Amino acid sequence: MFNETNCRFAKTHEWACAEGDVATVGISDYAQKEISDVVFVELPKVGARVEQGTPCAVIESVKAAADFFAPVSGEVTAVNDALGDNPGLVNQAPHGEGWFFKIKMARPAELDSLMDFEGYQRSVSH
Amino acid sequence: MYSSHTATDREEMLRAIGVASLDDLLAQIPGDLRAAHFEWPPALSEPELMAHAHALAARNQPLACFAGAGAQDHFVPAAVKALIRRGEFLTAYTPYQAEASQGTLQAIYEFQSSICALYGMDAANASLYDGATALAEAVSAAARITGRNKILLPESLHPEWREVLKTYFGAKGEPVLETISCPTGRLDVSAMEARLDETVAAVVVATPNFFGLLEDAPVLAERAHGRGALVVAVADPVSLGVLEAPGHWGADFAVGEGQGLGNPLNYGGPYLGLLACRKAHMRHIPGRICGLTTDADGRRGFVLTLQAREQHIRRERAASNICSNEALCALAATIHLALLGPAGLKEMAELCLDKAHRLAEQAAAVPGFRLCFDGPFFNEFVLECPVPAERVRRALLKRGLLAGVPLGRYVTTRKHSLLVCVTEQRTEEECERFVAALGDFAP
Amino acid sequence: MTSSEKLSIEKSVPGRRGIWFAKASRPAADWLPHHVLRRVPPRLPEMAESEVVRHYTRLSQLNYCLDTHFYPLGSCTMKHNPRANEEVAALEGFAAAHPCAPETAVQGTLEVLFRLERLLCELTGLAAFTLQPAAGAHGEFTGILVAAAFHRARGDRKRKEILVADSSHGTNPASAALGGFAVRTVASRADGRLDLDALRMALGPQTAMVMLTVPNTLGLFERQIREIAEATHAVGALLYMDGANFNALMGLAKPADFGVDILHLNLHKSFSTPHGGGGPGSGPVGVQARLAKFLPVPRVVEKNGRFKLQTRCPGSIGRMRSFAGNVGVILKAYAYLRGHDALRLRSVAENAILNANYVRARLKDLYPAAVDEPCLHECVLRTEPEKMNGLKTLDVAKRLLDHGFHAPTIYFPLIVHEALMIEPTETETRETLEAFVSALRAIHAEALSDPEKVKTAPHDLPVRRLDELAAARNPNVAWG
Structure with missing residues (x-):
């Protein structure tokens, strides 16, 4: 899943890690800190089509709701059911067990429009 | 009138503010936008006001009420009236500061629990405006959950509730509402199945329905689920003292008009919208929800929870715009249910059922009158009259009886149909008077 | 004082009853087929009336309320709820009226509805009102x-x-989204007013309506309201006024004169009807003459001194709810207004404005005003964590509860950081305002001398700070 070399980040703080034409997606460590304690993640349904840059999930904290924008386009092939019982996984392991869902990418080249790990780190460090 | 400042207060306060006169504070309202004149009646002192109010109230005719159609004349116990008038409940705001609102919050938790128990559901909110708007919210949630866009509404649902749904969704154009005709007064299983397809998000099943009849709810629910649609039940909470709970016959959502639980008729409001659902749908229902938690010392306490659903956080992305609800009416219902308990509620429901059935038998025995529909009913029934129902109502009005609701106002082909409702409040003598008056119309 | 109370269900003892009825002549099973009958009774508490009364009385004592505490929630207008209004609404003649009763049998109620609509028209300058909406949001x-x-x-x-x-x-x-509209947000300027240039940029042939709160949520009047109305009308759009803050304009100004086309009022705010812990409210909507035919049904009409409900109105948007409105609330607002003449109405707004400015003036050295100029009915102040040992508005609000005051609205409006939105209303005395000011000043001092005390407040309430995170992650919303 996530590793620093194969992962790409959107300006809106989502990450996508590709294995073949399937990308696993989630939110960055920076984003989970900003949102603070996640209480619920409203995920898309398996089979749903998502478009890069458009909202397709919602992350709720006690007093806020943040949109999750699809980092790449495609069809949702699996969702992380563990978040249903334990949304805190997003805070504990945003790059690991706190992943959101998997997308069968329609246009893998979209990954190129995203930042690499270092670029993203720089963008949120100032 | 209700301000307590003296002239000295005003002066000293203006000085503390650092302005010479009140006009200085109003300077931001351009002079030409201030109104020079209000056409207003003279102020009434409190005794004058009460005299005026009594005179107006006296222009309403006291009637023994046999009308239902979404509002029923149930008894309101003295303890309910006394407790909801307590200033601590009456004059508190929405419990935004939980630590200073534990009374209201715990009462909401008890309300939600009581409604869940009645309807056989897992979760309920703190109330909505009324039954009709609760239904609008429930079907809208069903559409979001299923990702489908059509709602099937039986003709046996209150026509005004259907109108409310039309108003709610008309401008947006979704979800699409489709009405299934019910010539027998009930939703026919095959008529529903004929309309069920992959676009149907929910079927609304009202039981007792608008005509008072009980639907074949378990079968309807099973067939609807078979096509992937959700089932939204509409049920009178009082009826659930004897009738099977929607959650037990398969409904996914249950809504109801809760007025009958401790709230007077009040010519239509404030009433009480009830909304309950299964656990899986809890995060999709709108409105305030109270949750149990603990405080910093580990003591039990209550808070408003799941707030990230609501308009003050999601703004235009919120599923509903509701803010204020009917908290005090919900409190009345909670207290009433605590007084009743399961046995009292059953007793009350059985009394309604029994009185309604006896009146129905007697009324249908009057020559020229008959029951419009076959089938089991709770405490409302449709009486077919030999003359326009409006005439029957007018005649009974002269005898101090509100005979019911003529259905011609909803359906032009039902001019002779009178929807009659009998609650625990109606006495033997009133029922006899009712039947005797019908005798005047015997052919 | 009571500090905690078991749940009603925990006090339940099988066989206890708080109310009983005469026995039915025959049981339900004699009238109905077996399969429709309830198999398992609902899990409701079983209590004697004495216990029910004590239970809910004790619960009530866990609340702060207007009758016991100053309750300066901004934008909520927690003014005194006159008790005469309660008595008026409870009169049996009004309370017992069935909504389907023929008009001849409910002339008293219909007259009140009609007269209140006319009074609201006069107060706002608008041509027609509907009393049907159940709350402000429903009015919107x-x-x-x-x-x-x-x-x-x-x-x-x-x-x-x-x-x-x-x-x-x-x-x-x-509300706009619910009506199927896309929502575009227009920024405010540093002085808290809508940015007219930004509005002009955003307006166009796609604009259906502009929604504006007057005075706005900073308690400030939109000085350029007429220009806003002109720009809005110039592109063919309508101007909506959120009247939640109407208390500031009562008897002072008529929104129709501003160019407002549609507005809602909150009877449970400006018109003194009690909030009841979250409702019922009532949110009448007023419109200019050319929009009157679109108002929801039923409409109350008068002919030769007789009042009728009209349900067939071509052009109407239809029905917003069952029946005519929250009549119980409407009666209270009518009673309130009849207790005033034009002069008294004006003093409502004037005293509300005076009180808000007094609080602002007495506090702004410690809690700076979001916009430093006189306000109308409410003032928005800020907590400065950097000057208060890092303590925030939330901490100040919680500590205020210990000092015997309900907290103001906090963290709203969203455009002000660490906002404290204070609306005292006209019915509070100078002594109460002064005590409230002293409490906030004392908390500021405490923040410097004993910040931990403020950070862990409240200390003297039935419960300490509550775990909202646990409540939201694992919701327990019913006793099951």
């Missing part, structure tokens, strides 16, 4: 549907957008 939704119907009736189907101010109540954008 009604107004939005009226606007949609108005444009549709002119054959104008391009208007898909509603503009709201960034300082608006959350209900405004939520």
